[in-house]
Amino acid sequence: MKKECKRVQKQLIAFHQNELSKERSDEIIKHLKSCKLCRNMNKDIESISKSINQVKMPKKPKAFWDKNSSEIMYKISELPETSPLTRFLSSFTFKANFSRAPRFAYSMTLVAIFFGIFSFNQYLQYSDLLHNMDMISNMDVLQEMQMYQNLEDINDVENSQ
């Protein structure tokens, strides 16, 4: 199959629905005149679309629609009132705009927040450890100072004697 045929066949549906630019539509019309393979494909698409469009839906009387809409409104009136807290919390759920794509982004944000909290906690523990080590080293210095002081005191006592 030629490269152009592949390109044309992929655009045939958009061509049928008038979703292509005028230039591209003209190119496709020109191609269809010269290519039997694409012309057949075009015929098949036309035929299938026509057949699908001919499929009849079950007709319903007006009473059915009236009953249906009143049932919907009844179900809505039976819905429990949402508290401001529920409304606030539900604003954080994935319902907004019924978009499924941002779920990955939401999940990654949650993972980032979790790691942030974890790292901060680790940092606090580490700084506690450093502080304690400082304390211990200070205590050593103090102990040494105390020891020197004691020695000096002993020396003083000896000298005075």
Added chain:
Amino acid sequence: MDKIYTGNRIKELKEGNKQAFELFVTEYQKKVYYYVYKYFNNEEEVKDISQDIFIKIYKNIKYFREDSNLNTWVYKIMHNTCTDEYRKRSKRKGFLASFFQDDHQIESVVDTNPSANPESISDQNERQEELKNCVQSLPPRQRDIIIMKVWEELKIREIATILDCSEGTIKANLFKAYKNLKKAYQPLMELL
């Protein structure tokens, strides 16, 4: 239909105005009902699912950001609800067996073709049933796109927004769907 729903009318819906919502239900119920019908091909399921869709719309209209038109947003809810329901039902044992059962009436084609004789009407009905089954036996993504494109006549751009994918993906899937339909429906097409 969605052209009516701009500015103030959307604002009324978002504020939870029940009268405005009742009007919305009246205007959209056929669209929602027949969309679900095309998806499930089973009248027993359709009513409950279509009513659930309206309840979801009522509960979530306040989150509608107006970055697309209301029609596209409604389609998105319809599509997601039908996909979820389909998954749930597919899991149930024996669902698929009943899924293809002929338990509904199709509008007679006498209105469109008064000269048709009863045999040809029956043939046409059978072929229509067969075609519906062909559409439903397509892979889920291809089936969704065929329903939206051919039956609902949505633009490729709108379908891409509803399904959260690129226009190229929609075109490729549409092409594959037609190829699969041609394979499955070829013997019937010869009779048409």
